[in-house]
Amino acid sequence: MSLIGGIRPPIAILSVLLLSLAGITALTLGKAENVLIPKAVLTSQQHFAEDGAVALRASLDESVTDLTRTALLFSEGKPVSADAVLDKTSSVYQKWSGTAVIEIKSGKLLAARGETVPLTVIDRTKLSGEDGLAPRLVRLRNGQTRLLALALLSWEGRPQQLLIASSNLKVPGVRLGAGRAIGVVDSTGAILSSDGALDAEGAQHQLKTFATAAAKKARQNPLSAKEPGSGGYAGVSGALTGGATGDRRTVGGYASLAAAQPGDSTVATGLGLSVVTQVGVTERTSRLARPAFGLAAAGALLAIGGLAIALLLGTVQRPLIRLFLESRRLTRGDLARPVTVPRFGEAARIGRALERLRRQLSEEDHPDHAAPAARGGRRLGTRALVAVCAALLLTWSVPLTLLLNRPDSSVHIPAQVVSDQEARTATISDRVRRALNEGHADLSAVAALIGGRTSAHDMTAVLERTIEEHPRYESVYVLGTDGEVLARAGHKPHHATGERPSDQSLEVSGHGGKKPVIRATAPLQGQAGAAVVGEFDIDFVNALLRRPGLGELRVVDAKGQVIAGNSGYRAFQKMPGHLTPLVDGKAIRAEVQRGDEVRVEAVAPMLGGGAAKTLDWSVVSWQPASRLDIPAYTLQNRTVLVGMLGLTAAAACLGWLHIVVVRPLRALADQAEALADGDRRTVLFPRHHDEVGAVVRSLELIRQQLQGQQRGRDGARSLAGRN
Template sequence: MSLLVIAALVVVALGRIHAEQVPQAVLDGERQIATDTAELERIAIDAEATSIGRTAAAYTPTTPSTPATTLKGLTSGRRAVLGSALLDPLTGEPLAADGRPVSLTGVDVVAMMSGHAAIRPRLMPSGNGCCLLYFAKIMLPAQSADAAADRIGSSSPTERRRLLVISENLPGLTAYGDGRTAELLGAAGGVLVTTARGTVAPTAADRGLPAAATHAAYAQRHRSDASGRMLGATTGGRRTVAGWAQVASATGPGYTDDLGLLVLTSRTVPARTASVDYSGFGLTAAAALAGITLLLGLVLWFCVQRPLLGLRLSARRLVRGATGSGADTWVELVRPVHVSGFGEPARIGRALESLRQQLAGASGPQGPSVRHRPGCRALALVAVVLLGGWALPMIFLLNRVDPATSAPASVVADQQARTEIAADRVRQYLDQSYTGLREVAGSLSGRSPAAQTELLLRVLADHKQYRSLYVLSRSGGITLRVGARPLRSMIHLPDGSGICTVNTSGRIPAIAAYVPVPGIDGGAPTAGAVLLGELDVNTLNSALSRPRLGRVWLTGAGDRVLASTVGYRAYQALPEPGLTRLVRAARGAPGTAGTATSAVHASFAGLSVDAAAPLPRSGPTVSLPWHVVTAEGTAARRLPAVQAEHRTALAGILGITAGVVCLGWLHALVIRPLRTVALRCERLAEGDRRTVLYPVNHDEVGSLTRSLELIRQALVEGGRAGGSSPTATPSPSRSRPENAPQR
């Protein structure tokens, strides 16, 4: 019955595989690319808002200071500022302004300053587009403002609050993957930023995608991480696929949650025209399994079950003839035992016939016993071979996917694009770590050692990516440290600033950002001290992780692993040679960053779509020969050919497993007890009267064993009586009663 159920499952599982015009894996990939791109936008906006807030909190005005000099001191280090203003929190009037005029339409400055939480950025029209307004609260000494205002709107008579407003363009949007368009949409569905990579030919039929994405996002407005996928028009055998995602935090309240920004990515892919149907194969495989099941059932019925039922009846008849009384009991011993089947049932039948003759009066064993012939175990072995002949091709041969064609080119391209995004995210993570260190490095000069320690402790609490902050003197000694003990400190000071690996071996890679700090050497003025921020490798590992990207590694010099989303050992080689070859193919000529590459590889774990992308060389990562490598198994993608392969193999595994379990159960409960009964029955027929036969099973075999024990007892009683027959009736060769039937 279980094999028939598996046959039905084969029909259902394979019959439900259908090939759409655009594979589901392509749609899922576009959705993930839109989500990853939106995540980069969110991180960029959050980082800028956080940086402005930290700059405002750490600002120390010079004496004397005016609103104009304060505003200049707060914005002088920022290159992307379009306009800025310093506002009075009581009236909302600008005290100082610089650059383009800052539009504050609809902004309630008084309400903003009344709260204690950080102020979220606002999206404002600017010319033909939009800009972002960043806000930060500033506490200034009272002597830097007029004396009359010192006593109004401040928490302390020696402080005065101000509101800093900075206007900047929207973060740059990048389109990842050739032929892809990326758009940043506003809350009303308008396109704010558009970028494309490679040759893109937009069609008029796809102009409604932004409106459709905005409508879909509005339907999921209660979700902060809403995303989706869409299909566009078909033109010339190609169809547009699109993905959208909100620029919002998925882990909790964030700076971008109220902006209503949406990322829309799209590109054209080949549209499938040929249909793929596996229902015919499923019906054929199920019919073959059902035929094997029926054949095995008939063989077991005619060779084991039916003969066993006949033997049980024959044994009961012999018991009645051996233990009964009356003139008719001898008739039960006259009729010979029918020997049918082969193997153990045939052996038991021959032994019962010998016992019948002995009960009827014959002396000694009658006829030789033949034991060395194929038995029921041979039937079980044949059944295993038949099931294996069906299951093994299903597991290893049928519906196999060629590695070269296992994944469509568009799926491979999506993996490469997502790997580029992952590399950009790592670059963003390292850049933020470096920027945070650079901001604090300039504030260390001129402070006492206690003030320096307090500042570094505050930075360590704000920047979760650091595990340790320390100042390295020109001689290589640590003069100031907060946080955990460094994994390994540098002996020689590095030149300039950037990101580096402090160690080259060990269990944990030590990666640090470093910035020169002139004037710091144990509190004494000097030149050449360096502030290092050792990065927590766990936060770097989490920066690599993205849904449905598979296994991700970050490799450094020599293609050695620095971080990964799976278990790894620092500075070990990549787990598969194909991944190492991809990294080398992505490596460019000396002095260049290289280009991303991808391929489909076969390994012991199965087929996987792999890609490698170099880290963008800009800012602190300009000299890093690092790469991001990803590997996603095709089993995780909804591809018809891959689904058919795995469901076919699963059906074979279930078939062989169910067959082995059923035959094992048959061997344990029927064949092995039957062999034991056959052996004991033959020994009893050969004259063994001492071995007591205990019934163990409560089935036909147990019933047969109980009958044999009664026959043994009858033979023993007959032997004690000194007669050749245990019964009181005459043997068939003697005179019969008058009413005895004639043969």
């Protein structure tokens, strides 16, 4: 018999699968497991730390890039004093805690602004090497740590100067909320900066413990640190669980600084820094499974599966094997006993045909005078029996897949998850605001340094360098007082001919088009009425919103029109109606929306200063509670999984049975009846080496025997006619 064919393998494998599934059901749905902290809370802490790491990495890289580009633009222009360099730089950027300019050869301090920059840590003899101008971390006397960024100022005929800027390592724009703390950790586990709720007893010690664990985990390779196929954050990240006091337990998250794309590296990622967070959550016992339900479901599967297997054995397998044995007996010449005819379906038709063939072989019925027998047993065939078995298994699988263990609108959503949705949405909102402000500041720096240039070639060179260093822009161009484009770089601008420069720092146009046009304008110094204009790439804004664990995010304007999003949207479409009351509040908040679908929603207006303040935008986020890894939905997912496994097992095994047994058996029944009716010309070939194929081979041997008998009778008639 064939190894994968025949009647036995599909039924046997179905039995094993159903028995295994019953065990899985009992263990998965019946094993009581009390959950104190839902996994959704821990995952949220991981994402919170990732948000902080993304914000810190972007801030540090932006600081270094801006300082280098500013020094280059100054160096390409006319020589200016060190005080003028710092004054112009400080008027455009307010990101550095301290700046200074020194003469490299003598070490003389030429100018300084802000806090004192630690100049003694800079070795002026090694600035020309490959890593001479690389940013470096410096520990101050007060214990704080600063990042020093260096850039050269070079003019012909003047001694080389060094522009230095120091930045603190506080994570920018992260909304901590009540009870949360955040810290920046180096590769040794030392906390370089911290912020948030650290006054409580043991909070500092717990943060140090988390920092040590985070630094150790950050040394792993990001690929090996993740579960296969998990994707997500490009660096090393995870959740941490600390000690408990009463019903409060400290949990946290960590994330190493990583580039936006896996495998890439930036200045910030080379510093070996990580971000670690901690927050206290209330432990609440949640039962993940109900033992009685799991045991009842497993018992029901054993009963229903046993009935289905018994039906297949009694009405399909045993009759087919009996036909196989009966057909073999006839081919051996044992014609004394009548054929045992099964009761149902195609097996009964084949059995009746074999009995007629036995009588013809034993010449009890003369084939020349025998009329075709009436065919019966078609109403309940093997296909119907298999369908009955499928219906039995569906009565167990379908309710689990579609109906049972479904949380209602009163499902408990952990308060920390709602708080994190609010805080992370506010962080994303601040990140968008800072990105727009940085973009406008870059244009202001370009406008300040390009003002003295009148050549279109010189202006274009500066614009091309700007758009190459800052992919946030789709196009950058210089507008004259009459609205004429004097120089441009990047894509063709969305600028109407003759349209004068706007007096708004940031504005949105493109209404009615395929995408919004976010335009930043900076007056060109030295040329009244002219300006440098940059059009933001909307994909850059969309990319700022793509953070896991927040669901759908949209940037909406004061009229509730969508400007950007992390998934498919239409430009200037109205935001979903269920978010309108939330956005109208004009405050950072989150809530659980209960109805046909339970959702966690949050809104965060763009608060703070800068050019983006005039836009009056908000970031809204929402996600179905069913996406959260909390006990109620975990139980639902497990129940659906068990039901799907049952459907898969039934479809696979019964489909296999239908292909290798039921369809060939129906064809065999027609062939057997045709042979019994007198068709001696059609040669019968077995398609498979199984029970059905064996019966076909036996019928072919019977056909040959009947042909021999027919030739013998014809020969006898011919001889009798001559005599």
